[in-house]
Amino acid sequence: MDDTGLDGIAQFARQEIGPYLAAHPEDRYPLPLVRRLARLGAFGAAAPRQYGGGDWSRRDIALLGYELGRGWQSLAGLVGTHLKLCRQMSEHGTPRQRERWLGAMARGESVFARAYHEQGVGHPSGLRTRATRRGPVARLNGRKSWVTNARNADRVLAIARSDGAVVGVLVDPARPGVTVGPELPRPGMLGISLAEITFDDYEFDPEEEVLGGWGHDLTAALLTHDVTSYAARAVGSADAVLEHTVRFVRDGLAHRPADVQGAVRLRTGELAAKVAVMRTVWHALLDPQPPETQGAPMTSAVAKVFCTGTLQDVVREAAALCGGAGYAATDRTLDRHYRDALALPIIGAPNDVLLSRIGEQELGRG
Numbered sequence: 211m212d213d214t215g216l217d218g219i220a221q222f223a224r225q226e227i228g229p230y231l232a233a234h235p236e237d238r239y240p241l242p243l244v245r246r247l248a249r250l251g252a253f254g255a256a257a258p259r260q261y262g263g264g265d266w267s268r269r270d271i272a273l274l275g276y277e278l279g280r281g282w283q284s285l286a287g288l289v290g291t292h293l294k295l296c297r298q299m300s301e302h303g304t305p306r307q308r309e310r311w312l313g314a315m316a317r318g319e320s321v322f323a324r325a326y327h328e329q330g331v332g333h334p335s336g337l338r339t340r341a342t343r344r345g346p347v348a349r350l351n352g353r354k355s356w357v358t359n360a361r362n363a364d365r366v367l368a369i370a371r372s373d374g375a376v377v378g379v380l381v382d383p384a385r386p387g388v389t390v391g392p393e394l395p396r397p398g399m400l401g402i403s404l405a406e407i408t409f410d411d412y413e414f415d416p417e418e419e420v421l422g423g424w425g426h427d428l429t430a431a432l433l434t435h436d437v438t439s440y441a442a443r444a445v446g447s448a449d450a451v452l453e454h455t456v457r458f459v460r461d462g463l464a465h466r467p468a469d470v471q472g473a474v475r476l477r478t479g480e481l482a483a484k485v486a487v488m489r490t491v492w493h494a495l496l497d498p499q500p501p502e503t504q505g506a507p508m509t510s511a512v513a514k515v516f517c518t519g520t521l522q523d524v525v526r527e528a529a530a531l532c533g534g535a536g537y538a539a540t541d542r543t544l545d546r547h548y549r550d551a552l553a554l555p556i557i558g559a560p561n562d563v564l565l566s567r568i569g570e571q572e573l574g575r576g
């Protein structure tokens with residue numbers, strides 16, 4: 211394996227994250243791992259080559275999500291958000307903004323977070339956060355419910371309504387008018403901050419600090435849900451859990467009575483079969499078959515719903531197979547994947563929202 215690009219990141223995720231977490235508290239910001247990921251090129255995967263990025267294919271970016279999901283979902287969330295924002299900067303940024311930001315983003319020197327969601331708001335047109343302009347100065351006011359990496363991000367893209375558009379303000383969290391709230395309590399996704407952000411008369415330059423310039427509307431971009439990365443992260447987690455469980459169960463198997471060995475084999479087989487189907491669904495998304503060999507193509511929504519939903523069964527069944535010794539083990543790998551898995555059906559777009567859209571399409575047919 212090389213030590214850069216996807217191979218380097220796979221090696222890092224499989225060999226370095228586990229030992230790091232065994233030696234450090236899970237709820238502390240993992241600066242050494244973030245720096246390592248920057249050196250490996252993870253933050254530049256979605257940035258164009260002219261700015262020093264890797265311009266990776268959609269497939270390789272999904273494989274990056276798989277590897278980081280296999281290692282630690284918190285890092286996958288941090289990098290995944292940043293890559294989405296790199297892509298938005300490439301697609302929507304003005305030439306000056308691209309020049310100013312993309313190189314630093316690709317090198318991981320400017321890590322971006324995204325402040326979009328507001329509790330109870332389903333459509334960008336309903337956002338309560340407002341950007342208002344008076345001449346050469348604009349102000350941002352509002353509150354965002356959950357922001358990944360709120361505390362450590364160098365810039366936050368805050369989505370707000372302005373007159374007639376939904377805009378993205380490039381917020382410098384060190385300037386006056388930005389308050390990052392206390393760390394939100396949660397079962398998993400620790401280490402990378404999750405907090406509310408409040409904007410209180412935050413002043414900004416309406417041309418230089420709005421993605422694409424003042425009035426550039428992001429509504430269509432915000433309504434496009436490519437949730438491939440969440441399916442990838444779920445499959446990575448399932449593979450890690452299966453590997454861990456097989457190793458754990460195999461170690462004690464020989465000392466069990468024959469009937470128990472049979473039962474454990476059956477349950478292990480069931481676990482392995484579920485993970486294999488998850489992989490198959492995900493690969494159908496990554497490597498679509500020629501049209502003549504199949505019916506409707508796999509969509510990222512279907513793959514996300516299936517893989518993140520099945521992961522819940524996988525972590526529960528793995529925990530049962532590992533028994534009390536697994537539950538109370540000093541190695542927290544299984545426990546961490548279990549807790550982190552709970553977030554995956556919610557984030558990106560909730561699975562029920564995706565299913566409602568899939569149902570609408572089905573009912574709309576014919």
Ligand SMILES: Cc1cc2nc3c(=O)[nH]c(=O)nc-3n(C[C@H](O)[C@H](O)[C@H](O)COP(=O)(O)OP(=O)(O)OC[C@H]3O[C@@H](n4cnc5c(N)ncnc54)[C@H](O)[C@@H]3O)c2cc1C
Nearest residue numbers: 324325326327329330356357358399553556560562563566
């Ligand atoms: C760990 C974590 C990290 C996050 N990071 C970020 C971030 O960095 N930036 C950011 O902007 N946001 C972030 N979020 C917020 C995240 O995007 C939202 O939690 C997510 O979009 C779901 O919104 P909600 O929690 O308000 O769910 P709700 O809208 O309250 O939905 C709850 C449930 O209600 C049902 N439901 C709601 N609407 C529908 C519908 N239309 N059809 C069918 N069922 C429906 C579903 O069962 C759904 O799961 C994060 C959240 C978490 C948990």
